[in-house]
Amino acid sequence: MxxxxxxxxxxxxxxxxxxxxxxxxxxxxxxxxxxxxxxxxxxxxxxxxxxxxxxxxxxxxxxxxxxxxxxxxxxxxxxxxxxxxxxxxxxxxxxxxxxxxxxxxxxxxxxxxxxxxxxxxxxxxxxxxxxxxxxxxxxxxxxxxxxxxxxxxxxxxxxxxxxxxxxxxxxxxxxxxxxxxxxxxLAYPGGGPLKGKRVLVTSGPTHEPIDPVRYLANRSSGKQGYAIAQAVARLGAETILVSGPTNLPNPPGVTVKRVETAREMLAACESALPADIAICAAAVADWRVASDAEQKLKKTPGEQAPALTLVENPDILATLSQMKEKRPSLVVGFAAETEKVVEHATSKRQRKGCDWIVANDVSPATGVMGGDLNTVHLITREGQEDWPLLPKQAVAERLARRIAEHFSNARAAE
The missing domain is CATH 3.40.50.1950 (Flavin prenyltransferase-like)
Incomplete structure (x- = not known):
């Protein structure tokens, strides 16, 4: 590594x-x-x-x-x-x-x-x-x-x-x-090993509105995706980061497109194509409210809570992986799991059609969701790599260099 x-x-x-x-x-x-x-x-x-x-x-x-x-x-x-x-x-x-x-x-x-x-x-x-x-x-x-x-x-x-x-x-x-x-x-005087590559990275949560003041979301901080965008940019890639709502500053040398919802994130990703590499690190909400209220929902004493009808959000990873045109050469997904991490991630890679999956354990005991450390497993068609507990920046650097090695090996095989 x-x-x-x-x-x-x-x-x-x-x-x-x-x-x-x-x-x-x-x-x-x-x-x-x-x-x-x-x-x-x-x-x-x-x-x-x-x-x-x-x-x-x-x-x-x-x-x-x-x-x-x-x-x-x-x-x-x-x-x-x-x-x-x-x-x-x-x-x-x-x-x-x-x-x-x-x-x-x-x-x-x-x-x-x-x-x-x-x-x-x-x-x-x-x-x-x-x-x-x-x-x-x-x-x-x-x-x-x-x-x-x-x-x-x-x-x-x-x-x-x-x-x-x-x-x-x-x-x-x-x-x-x-x-x-x-x-x-110093190491790459002519530009980094990803020079000439265009990389699309998604990061952060999405916020799906219930009414003008409430939304459905998850605990993603966006730290891992931002670190990945910065790492691939430092290796010379033209990098576009599509970010859900976070409090993180824009990584230097990266073009950032900020969005709120899953549908906005998908549209921003499609507008960023063509790309050589797509890294889907965002924790996209699986569902949204079928029809969000135009005014704030009021709580009335004695009345039942309003029923929310949920519909499925677009699957950004599957959409990018299964494109017939403009599909990136390498599509990398993330699988945040709380149990059977490798098993569920392997199934997800096959189901979505992406090339690699980065699986990480986000069960409550790990403190990973929103934290600064991560333990991941890189799952590819060829097999599985188990990485030790690392700061998220170090995970990003390893992944960026692993991607650079992938393209270097592909050129050598031509």
Whole structure:
């Protein structure tokens, strides 16, 4: 099974001083999950927000803070520290750190390591909106861009100081995506292994209206489908994500079409064709109310609850799998089961006519529905692959690389 693009990569994380520094802990955790090794430098100001002990506990390595530590210089000099890494990431990158980088200053360990490196630098700015929009900061931003420094963010949003606007640090998932994109570009200089492929992904629940304020739905969070869309996009695919209602941000590099109902989802999928690959990860409601009320249904004391007549929703997976024209070359379905997971999923693959089924156990004891972990079984015409318990992002990466291997093997067989 193909490994994460980050497996074995060395990241030097430089943490600047700002309230957003707490996000570096989540970033470290996600990098470690994907097999990266992380060393960290904390500026003096950063230590006011996160402690070296907390960072060291997550990296599993010494945290570096002092330019003039004789012990550090004997063990890992600041020049070697910066050049030993495959990538330097500055998160959060304060206005002060950006100014030092843009002007070649080196008066502490962080700025010295940044000046001494010969590796790619990726930074995630974080500062007050007025600091970000200051001409001096914008000049530094333009200088760093011209120097080849990569940027992720800043985002627009609420600030800890109470103001609103650009300057909010990118979320750990966004920074992680930028890091993975960097290593994908190194691994596939001509584009990823899915370059030239068009991929349709469905995700999330559907909401089937009962009246203007009530609906039928399920517990799907959409996390797995969003992760899959992001993973195939990072491998170079043109990716269209058809999403039911979720609270998730649009994955970078992905075209997102948001819908509410199963019928809207099917129409959006059909409009996205032709596609080379369809991955149906959405938890589509099986039924809808035959006729939803135009006004809110009122509860009257003493009267029985209104009877709801349900009709079957369109079967999106079966529709895409059984198309005579425009059928994707590879159709992948999902089977969320609470019992006899593999048995029911195998039957579903045959019944729907799709090529692969990703079966996952969503029984209440697993906590998978809406959670961050997944245990899946990949069922194909050739057999069954059992994957271990993994974060949903890791499941997505494995599936994306498995799809890339499928098309690579098909080309080799021609």
């Amino acid at each position: 193909a490994e994460s693009i980050l497996n074995g990569r060395r990241v030097l994380l430089i943490v600047g001083g700002g309230i957003a520094a707490y996000k570096c802990l989540e970033l470290i955790r996600r990098l470690k999950e994907r097999g990266a090794s992380v060393r960290a430098i904390l500026t003096e100001a950063a230590q006011q927000f996160v402690t070296p002990l907390s960072v060291s506990s997550l990296t599993g390595d010494k945290v570096y803070t002092d330019l003039f530590s004789l012990t550090d210089e004997a063990e890992m000099g600041h020049i070697e520290l910066s050049r030993d890494a495959d990538l330097l990431v500055v998160a959060p990158a304060t206005a002060d750190l950006m100014a030092k980088m843009a002007n070649g200053l080196a008066n502490d360990l962080a700025s010295t390591a940044l000046l001494a490196t010969d590796k790619k630098v990726l930074i995630a700015p974080a500062m007050n909106v007025r600091m970000w929009t200051q001409p001096a900061t914008q000049r530094n931003f333009e200088t760093l861009m011209a120097d080849g420094v990569g940027f992720v963010g800043p985002n627009e949003g609420d600030m800890a100081c109470g103001e609103y606007g650009p300057g909010r640090m990118a979320e750990p998932a966004e920074i992680l995506a930028a890091i993975e994109s960097h290593f994908n570009e």
